[in-house]
Amino acid sequence: MLRANYNWSLADRIDTYYQRYICGDYCDLRTKVIITPLTCLLGGATGNPWSNKGKKRSPVNIQITELPNLKQARPWYDEIDSTVLQQNLRRLDKAYNNFFQQKKGFPKFKNKSKYRSFTYATGVKIKGNKIYLPKLGWVKFYNSRPMPDGFKIKSVTVRKKSNGYYISVRIEDKSVPTFPVKNLEEITTVTGLDMGLGKLIYCSDYSAIDNPRFATNKTTKRLHKIRQRRVSRKKKRSNNRQKVGRRLSRFQHRIAVKRESYQWQTAKKIVSKSDGIAVEDLQISNMIKRCKPKYDQNTGRFLKNGQSAKRALNRLIADASWYSLTQKIEYMAAKSGKIVLRVNPRHTSQECSVCHHIDPDNREGEKFLCTNCGHVDDANFQASINIKNKAINHYSLNIVKKFSQKVRRDLPEPKQLNLFQTPTVELTTGKRKYHYASNGKRNEPGNLKEYAFQLSLFNQENNHPDRDSL
Numbered sequence: 001m002l003r004a005n006y007n008w009s010l011a012d013r014i015d016t017y018y019q020r021y022i023c024g025d026y027c028d029l030r031t032k033v034i035i036t037p038l039t040c041l042l043g044g045a046t047g048n049p050w051s052n053k054g055k056k057r058s059p060v061n062i063q064i065t066e067l068p069n070l071k072q073a074r075p076w077y078d079e080i081d082s083t084v085l086q087q088n089l090r091r092l093d094k095a096y097n098n099f100f101q102q103k104k105g106f107p108k109f110k111n112k113s114k115y116r117s118f119t120y121a122t123g124v125k126i127k128g129n130k131i132y133l134p135k136l137g138w139v140k141f142y143n144s145r146p147m148p149d150g151f152k153i154k155s156v157t158v159r160k161k162s163n164g165y166y167i168s169v170r171i172e173d174k175s176v177p178t179f180p181v182k183n184l185e186e187i188t189t190v191t192g193l194d195m196g197l198g199k200l201i202y203c204s205d206y207s208a209i210d211n212p213r214f215a216t217n218k219t220t221k222r223l224h225k226i227r228q229r230r231v232s233r234k235k236k237r238s239n240n241r242q243k244v245g246r247r248l249s250r251f252q253h254r255i256a257v258k259r260e261s262y263q264w265q266t267a268k269k270i271v272s273k274s275d276g277i278a279v280e281d282l283q284i285s286n287m288i289k290r291c292k293p294k295y296d297q298n299t300g301r302f303l304k305n306g307q308s309a310k311r312a313l314n315r316l317i318a319d320a321s322w323y324s325l326t327q328k329i330e331y332m333a334a335k336s337g338k339i340v341l342r343v344n345p346r347h348t349s350q351e352c353s354v355c356h357h358i359d360p361d362n363r364e365g366e367k368f369l370c371t372n373c374g375h376v377d378d379a380n381f382q383a384s385i386n387i388k389n390k391a392i393n394h395y396s397l398n399i400v401k402k403f404s405q406k407v408r409r410d411l412p413e414p415k416q417l418n419l420f421q422t423p424t425v426e427l428t429t430g431k432r433k434y435h436y437a438s439n440g441k442r443n444e445p446g447n448l449k450e451y452a453f454q455l456s457l458f459n460q461e462n463n464h465p466d467r468d469s470l
């Protein structure tokens with residue numbers, strides 16, 4: 001019923017728009033309201049565009065005030081809670097706003113599989129493991145989180161997922177202070193993050209977070225393929241197809257849940273690192289675009305365009321889901337009063353962090369070697385440091401500079417034996433481990449066998465008894 005209402009309201013808006021667009025000045029036969037370009041609003045809806053106080057109504061409000069009339073015409077709407085119907089119209093309005101303001105797609109008519117949730121504004125009560133949904137009554141549910149005291153329920157959304165129904169409750173307590181947010185001047189430490197595929201995140205402090213590849217690891221990929229094939233082999237519109245289809249979506253849901261939980265944990269870890277977190281402002285939807293088709297000019301046939309190779313990469317990027325991860329980092333940061341700084345991703349992987357020389361040749365796979373100053377580093381960590389530096393410059397932050405603790409990689413020189421020096425116990429103990437033989441006896445360190453062999457190399461005969469075994 002809600003879906004029908006949604007689709008009807010959408011059609012109503014579209015009709016109104018076209019009528020206005022064509023005539024400009026006319027009288028609507030259904031509602032007998034004069035609609036002119038002056039009175040009709042963008043997005044339009046049939047109904048009285050003027051409120052009783054003489055103010056202009058927005059398209060949603062027109063449709064909401066028309067609801068009682070619509071209910072009279074359709075008595076079966078009595079079974080739906082009135083706030084749910086209103087929220088349904090607000091959803092449509094949100095879709096319109098997304099279209100006009102955020103340049104998203106035009107609102108679509110929804111089919112059965114696309115319409116999965118509805119929202120209550122008021123009237124919901126929670127008691128222990130039972131929830132009261134108006135017009136549905138008391139429903140038993142698993143209460144995953146107790147309601148904190150003093151909070152008021154603002155809205156409740158019931159959502160159908162592949163393994164059951166979920167309820168999310170939005171609560172508010174005005175006496176609780178909002179989280180304090182740091183100013184840009186207060187930031188003293190910044191961590192740069194470079195999102196990758198080998199590791200999920202490369203931090204500028206040379207730590208990295210693993211990429212578990214929940215959907216694209218070998219086992220899951222294979223299982224997914226099998227389950228998908230089972231669906232596609234079944235007869236269309238058959239019960240069997242539905243059954244295996246549901247099984248597939250449960251499988252996908254499980255992967256999504258795992259990823260979500262991992263991302264929350266990661267976000268928490270990242271946010272605890274520093275006051276500011278610098279990330280690249282990536283356009284991920286552009287990154288996973290398909291390759292353009294190539295044609296043969298003479299025959300008009302399609303040529304290979306590299307899409308089959310890119311598909312695997314696209315799937316990896318989609319599995320890493322950097323966007324939702326940054327969203328979670330942003331959320332956690334806001335909760336602890338920290339700031340996420342977005343940075344232009346241009347040249348972050350090609351710039352040298354020491355001399356700021358930009359050259360695409362600097363990077364070769366994982367390796368980074370500056371063609372100007374010879375600085376050597378891991379390319380991913382290099383990128384994260386660049387992101388950090390960019391954030392510091394762009395937002396002009398006062399960072400407390402720490403002296404980098406450089407660890408000498410080269411070890412002290414190993415003790416070398418002269419060719420004819422007899423190895424002593426003092427030289428060999430501590431270097432060699434005891435090896436226990438199967439009979440429980442151990443080989444004593446300072447065993448001269450090996451050295452004896454080395455020395456014997458210089459003998460002309462080469463007749464050491466243990467030579468082959470060594």
Ligand SMILES: [Zn+2]
Nearest residue numbers: 352355370373
């Ligand atoms: Zn350099």
